[in-house]
Structures are given as C-alpha cells and as structure tokens.
Amino acid sequence: KKTVKDIDLKGKKVLMRADFNVPLNEDGVITDDTRIQAALPTIKYILDQGASLILMSHLGRPKNEPDPKFSLLPVAKRLSEVLGTEVVFNDDGEVVGQVTKDAAAALKPGQILLLQNTRFRPEEKKNEPSFAKELASLGDVFVEDAFGSSHRAHASTAGVADYLPAVSGFLIQKELDFIGGALEDPKRPFVAILGGSKVSDKIGVINNLLEKVDSLIVGGGMAFTFLKAQGYEIGSSLLEEDKIDLAKELLAKAEAKGVKLLLPVDVVVAPEFKADAPATNVKVDAIPADQMGLDIGVETQKLFADTIKDAKTVIWNGPMGVFEFPEFAKGTVAVAKAMAESDAVTIIGGGDSAAAVKQLGFEDGMSHISTGGGASLEFMEGKVLPGIDVLENK
Numbered sequence: 001k002k003t004v005k006d007i008d009l010k011g012k013k014v015l016m017r018a019d020f021n022v023p024l025n026e027d028g029v030i031t032d033d034t035r036i037q038a039a040l041p042t043i044k045y046i047l048d049q050g051a052s053l054i055l056m057s058h059l060g061r062p063k064n065e066p067d068p069k070f071s072l073l074p075v076a077k078r079l080s081e082v083l084g085t086e087v088v089f090n091d092d093g094e095v096v097g098q099v100t101k102d103a104a105a106a107l108k109p110g111q112i113l114l115l116q117n118t119r120f121r122p123e124e125k126k127n128e129p130s131f132a133k134e135l136a137s138l139g140d141v142f143v144e145d146a147f148g149s150s151h152r153a154h155a156s157t158a159g160v161a162d163y164l165p166a167v168s169g170f171l172i173q174k175e176l177d178f179i180g181g182a183l184e185d186p187k188r189p190f191v192a193i194l195g196g197s198k199v200s201d202k203i204g205v206i207n208n209l210l211e212k213v214d215s216l217i218v219g220g221g222m223a224f225t226f227l228k229a230q231g232y233e234i235g236s237s238l239l240e241e242d243k244i245d246l247a248k249e250l251l252a253k254a255e256a257k258g259v260k261l262l263l264p265v266d267v268v269v270a271p272e273f274k275a276d277a278p279a280t281n282v283k284v285d286a287i288p289a290d291q292m293g294l295d296i297g298v299e300t301q302k303l304f305a306d307t308i309k310d311a312k313t314v315i316w317n318g319p320m321g322v323f324e325f326p327e328f329a330k331g332t333v334a335v336a337k338a339m340a341e342s343d344a345v346t347i348i349g350g351g352d353s354a355a356a357v358k359q360l361g362f363e364d365g366m367s368h369i370s371t372g373g374g375a376s377l378e379f380m381e382g383k384v385l386p387g388i389d390v391l392e393n394k
Ligand code: 3PG
Pocket: 019, 021, 060, 061, 148, 149, 152, 372, 373, 374, 375
C-alpha cells in the first residue's frame, strides 16, 4: 500500500482521517490520549512537508445528529496543547458548513483544521457518496491513519478515497507491520493468548489463528465453555451453553492442525462476582457447584508464563480474569509480566487487554500495543478492513 512517503505533499491540502475516539469522563475531560499521541508522527510529517492539514474523526456514538456531549472540542484543545500550535475548530455543530469550508480554503502550509465529529451527519455511517464528496472537496489528497476505525466502511474512513488519491499514515503502517507481520510471517514459536468473557466474540479469531500459531492459550471467562466441552463441571462460572459444540470443534481443529491448545488447569473461584468476594484456588476438576471462576489459578499462571517464555512471537487479546478487581487480576498480571519480560515480539491486540497492560504498568515492555479494538480483532480474524482496502497500491 502507498504511504504518505510515496507522494509529494508540498503545498497540498491534506485531508487526514484519524481515530480520535478517546475516552472522556463526565466532565468531558480526556482520560486517555493514547490515540491522539499515536496520530502525531503522521501529523508532524505532513506539516513538515509544507502541507496544510484538515483532520477528521468520529467520537463515540452520537445519534447521527449534532450533540454537544460528543463534540471534538476537547480533542482540538488537547491536540493544540501537544503540538504547541493552533488547531482551528468550528463548534457550531456543522461538520462541513460554510464556516468550515472557508477555514479549510484559508489554511496556509503548516496550519491545522479539525472538523467536527463526522458522526453528526447521518450520511457518515451510511457511507453516502454525497457526503464523502463534500469531505473530499476540502483537500487534495486523503491520508488514512485511523487504524481503530478502519473496520468501518464509512464516508470518512473509506468513501472519500473514491474522490482523492488515498495513502496510509505511519500508524496504519505500524499496525500492519506488527499485527500483519505476526499473522503472515511470524518468528516461531508463535503463541496467541485469548481471553475475555465470551467465546462468541472470538470465534473468528480462534479459527483464523488456529491456521497460524504453534500454541493457543485460552483464559478468561471464555475458557469455561471450553472446560465444559471437555467434560468438567464449572459451577456457576460463565458459560455459553450454545457454544459448547463449537468449543469441541475448535478443540478438535487444534488437534488436527497440531496446534497446542492450552486451557487453565486450575482457577480462582468465588461465591459471587464482587471485588471482596473470598477467593479460593482450585483445580479445574474441583470447581464447587455454587462458585464461579473469576481468574486463572497459580499453576496455570506458571504454565502460560512458561509457554510465553519459549515463544518468539506473542499476540494477546482479552484478559485472563476479572482484572478490574485486584484479587482476580493476578492471572492477567502474570501474562502481562511474562510478555513484558520476554525477548519475543510482543503484541497487544487492543481493547481490554491494552487497557489492562497500561493499568498494570507493563506498557513499556511490549513491542506494540494496538490502538484498535474492534479493528484489531477483525484484522486478526483475517477480514478485509475497508479503510485499508481503499488505499492505493504501490
Ligand atoms: C473504536 O473505539 O473501536 C473505534 O473508534 C470505532 O468505534 P465504533 O465501534 O463506535 O465504530
């Protein structure tokens, strides 16, 4: 795919899609600006080339109409702070109104304009050509760097590419290099670790990874459906009854492919889903009928950590237990620690596991923490990402 480095940007008006969908607290204050920071290398490069920049993003899920709760104003302010330069922003609720069009036309090289939340327009998610054309009319070239939104075929992520030359930014490239690199040509052993509560969310990922990995580690709530499929009694642990047969099929597929599928051998159980519920470590064949598993056990921590230690590539998506409760975060900590201490290429596949790694302080030890949630999952499923598919080939 072509990148910003493959085209001449001097004097151009660059229309760039970023993923500035950042978490805000009740007061509208940004609580984690990772996605803003992640867009900076591309933003700075574009400005350094003597271009002017028109940035667009969505924020949250407004109801296809202007809504002050979802204004990108806090993003404009933060961006201006971190860049140390003005970011022009029009807060009248319009995405491409006359004021914005005039501001875009008046931009000089080195200047930045941020459009209001693209989801204030109903045509955004429908990817309506008329809106894509309106957006495209503001710039001379389209730079797509919103990896986190690249699984959405929306006007601002994909549609605009019908009207402008389209290239990727450095963030997209980095995500493709790490996640794509691991999936296509991993250093082996290649180990994938999947967790989180539901098997149903991860079916596509498991299926695709079983074609690629040497070992697949399954923890978190979803492990209990697999344990049930193996005939264990799992008490009141999370169970997706209608996925037991599928779990059996996946276990059989792993065996047929020669993939080592590791499940917990012991778990931490408690009588209820509460931070201060009394925790007990039990073997998987001794889960009490009235208790639920909320984390992997100590023996399992060691088993998983040893597997990670021997790996050359590790990709992780989904926590091992209820990591929001310190008592049940130990399994997730153990996996994060083993990855941080390993010399392997270590990739965190976004979403909850990225949050866990940051919250637990293992950020620096990882080779790559994806900025995508849904996007990295779909990428790991082997799906085509519309926002990347529209980019020009070299
Ligand atoms: C995300 O946070 O995963 C992306 O910004 C996409 O947001 P969406 O799920 O609302 O499309």
